[in-house]
Amino acid sequence: MAYYESVFITRPDITTVQVEALSDSFKAIIAENGGSATKDEYWGLRSLSYKVKKNRKGHYVMLNLDAPAGAVKELERNMRINEDVIRFMTIRVDSLDAEPSVMMRSKNARDEKNKRDNFKEEHYSDHQRTPPAQQDQGESQ
Numbered sequence: 001m002a003y004y005e006s007v008f009i010t011r012p013d014i015t016t017v018q019v020e021a022l023s024d025s026f027k028a029i030i031a032e033n034g035g036s037a038t039k040d041e042y043w044g045l046r047s048l049s050y051k052v053k054k055n056r057k058g059h060y061v062m063l064n065l066d067a068p069a070g071a072v073k074e075l076e077r078n079m080r081i082n083e084d085v086i087r088f089m090t091i092r093v094d095s096l097d098a099e100p101s102v103m104m105r106s107k108n109a110r111d112e113k114n115k116r117d118n119f120k121e122e123h124y125s126d127h128q129r130t131p132p133a134q135q136d137q138g139e140s141q
Contacts, residue, residue: 008061009087019061033070035072042060053086
């Protein structure tokens, strides 16, 4: 069997629960046709570069697939039929990564940065916004 990465974008007015159900139905189609979905990542509601079918945003989902070509064709046929899917793209890859995709890693990096910023703000009082080392330099001048 071959390896594929499939990303699809759904309409922004459906809920995340509906997006997950749609993703589960696509994974079931792959399983029925002799394949498996090794990874399912929900990237969230993101802005589109340009309007697609009168939508400015969409829910992004990526599936890593280990499936025969017939299963992928059936998956794409169902994506075309489904009114909630506004765009999709499936590519064949040499191997599947077990770690999170670049989109998920960048999201985690932003979360870590926010935690660091919040930690700094908590340790400086309201009247003391600059670190103590910088205050000492200002007083000695």
